[in-house]
Amino acid sequence: MTHFKARIWMLLVMQLWVPAQAASPLQRLTRVDVSRALxxxxxxxxxLGIPPGASYVLRCSSGCVALLWCRLWCHDSPADACIFSDIVVMPEYDETNTADVIPCYTMRQKSYMNQAVIESSQEWISNHPGRLKENLMDKSYVTGDLDTCLLLEGVTFPWFLLDFGEPVTFQHVRIIAQTGSNVYTFCDVEVRVGISPVSTPGDFSSYRLLGKFAGPATENQDVDFKAAKPVTARFVSVQKMKQDWFQPCHVEVY
Structure with a gap:
């Protein structure tokens, strides 16, 4: 089928599977190659099986929409079935396991995270050496994998700062919260945006407030900070406004 020959395939999919979904906005999907293992x-x-003669596009896309946790769907051609997964795969993801690749479609939008430089308050590396700020620069995230989340020490107002190198225009800053019994600690988060570097690390009071999240979050929640209209900024600060450790797991700016 010619659709498979395109690297990126943008779809507008009518949500027809469940009556309660019928009035929902159209979903924009992006083609991305992902290994079956991932x-x-x-x-x-x-x-979900695909009946003979049925359109796999409508069957799989509407099936994913009907599952509130679905973030990615794939077409398993040999089994003639849809695969639904809650992993996050960004449109710019590059699969290295090419021998196991299958065509998939992600609901995520392209993010500016690829061009960002990140700074942060103190990471808790004494107990968790692998949970670094660079983990937020991922192109895929397995929901609930705490070992790949950033963990900041419980200093006063722990924070991380994204620098895109130049002003970019966006409307959303999306953060996926952690999983597990401590998810209630994902709360009191403030996102600000600015054009110039701050003179004192951690003091972002000069930046424009984009949004606040009182919380607490639920497990694996997509916490979306959305501006009323697109903003242009070079810097995005994310800060927990209390003295407590902070572990965000995945970030998107779009």
Whole structure:
């Protein structure tokens, strides 16, 4: 099928599967090649058969929309089935396991994170050496994998700062909260945007407030800070406005 020959395939999919979904906005999907192993990584995962003669596009896309946890769907051609997964795969993801690749479609939008430089308050590396700020620069995220989340020490107002190198225009800053019993600590988060560097690290009071999240979050929640209209900024600060450790797991700016 010619659709498979395009590297990126943008779709507008009518949400027809469930009546309650019928009035929802159209979903924009982006084609991205993902290995079968990654799509089936432990987490929320299910499959759905495709009846003979049925359109796999409508069957799989509407099926994913009907599952509130679905973030990615794939077409398993040999099994003639849809694969639904809660992993996050960005449109700019590059699959290295090419021998196991299958065509998938992500609901995420292209993010500015690829061009960002990140700074942060003190990471808790004494107990968790692998949980660094650079983990937020990912192109894919397995929901609930705490070992790949950033963990900041419980200093006064822990923070991280994104520098895109030049002003960019966006409307959303999306953060995926952690999983597990401590998810209630994902709260009191403030996002600000600015054009110039701050003189004192951690003091972002001169930046424009984009949004606040009182929380607490639920497990794996997509916490979306959305401006009323697109903003142009070079810097995005994310700060927990209390003395407590802070562990965001995935960030998108678009």
């Amino acid at each position: 799509a089936a990584t432990p987490g929320r995962y299910s499959t």
